Amino acid sequence: MPRVWDVPVRDSTRVRDARVAAEEAAMLAGLDERRTAAAALVATELATNLLKHAEGGQVLIDVVAAPVLREDRADARMVQIAAVDHGPGIADVPAALRDGFSTSRSLGAGLGTCVRLCDDFALHSVPGRGTVAVARVSAAPRGIKGQGGPGGRVSAGGQWPGGTPPFGTVACAGLTGHAAAPDG
Template sequence: MSRVWEVPVHDSTRVRDARMAVREACARAGLAAQRTAVAELVATELATNLLKHAGGGRMVVNLVVQPSGAGESVQVFSIDHGPGIADVTAALRDGHTTADGSLGAGLGSCRRSANAFHLYSAPGRGTVATARIDPAPAGRRVPAAPMPAGGITMSLAEAEECGDAWDWVRSGGLLTLLLADGLGHGAKAAHASTAAVAELRRSAHLPPGDLLRRLHTALRPTRGAAVSVAQVDTERAELSFAGVGNVGARLRDGDTWTSLVTHPGIVGAYFPAHIPVRRMPWRRDSLLVMHSDGLPSRWAPPEDPRLLTHDPAVVAAAILRDAGSAARPLRDDTSVAVLAPDRRTSTHDSHL
């Protein structure tokens, strides 16, 4: 999960670069030729749309592990600060195009071909689209369950290896989200954060405090990481949160955003004797955002209520987009992960 592909798309030559990035990601994930072809089509269409309709933007490709742990999927993000889409419903129809030279496949083809496709667009603010390509083709009869968690990871200076990693796991009635920021950058930082994700999958039954202690042992052979853990007990409708190091979190409850405090230290190196665990109600309108310190400390939580009902990966990508700009590039590896109740209310989200 530490490998990241990022392609700024500001001229036609970068469309091919986006397609090649997705092809490499599919090979890394072990996707078959047919699924790779689908991913390339989606990437080409999204990159072409960036040029034709948004005046350019950015393509980001991450690898994500499915909740079952059965292999990796390729997650494609298209992010822009363009004029937005005036008629999203029309844009999602198969074959819809408003630009000369378009493939004519349209966003509808992306939605139909990908296992999950999500789109958020606001006039004057731009568009965020995400497409997930799984090893198996999209099912036509039984929709895939909506994901309660999603995120995006970007590397400093478009480096191949990212020192940040996030993941989520179910264990009975517990749903646990973890975000780890390995110390420094590059392969060694990625080694630490990847080790944290691997331990999460072995120990997701533990409460956050105990899980962090287990992570401390697992990360001792690495350079260490800042780690935050959020866990929802779905039966009790309660969120528990604990963190060591500078991985921030904010919880939305109603119209109020609350910052959740982490304890100083480094998991795997300098571990505190006591870890405060904060417990809060988890409601149907709750939303949790976790992020590494690559996100500006004064980032503003999203205000558009439409965005907050979208897929968590879209919310994460929009937060990252709106926290920076071309004039304010990332200053570190950056990850944003979002946890939402098990629901889907946006008509522009599609799980096929």
């Protein structure tokens, strides 16, 4: 049974730990080199954002079953990366997901990169309470091009793709003290 990597991100050395954990999970999930690099970059971006915008938080990485098994892969597994913080939250989530948006004088490409690289990406944030981001990376991207990563799905502000929160989202929302869905 795969383990869950729980990386508390309180300083820059832990960003590397989140990346390494994502690489280990990708190996267990059977991802190729390209998709392993995608998972590692997503973990790095989310961990970096924890430090840059929230003064730290948690990165939880797990190997999970794909929500819809593909015809050619009855055992499809994916890497799920969740970043949870109790920071200031994001006032305009849709803007934050667009390239070029930054509140810290950076390039503003981090969350947009995560969206493009993932099969599924969800972000829930409440100003003054914190943020939960959940990303999933599989061996081969799926979905409809233009709705998330290279064929994936994206949601913002608490609306999860397909209406069903990613595995562990409710628990992550419990950590931040706000609901995983707008009505919950």
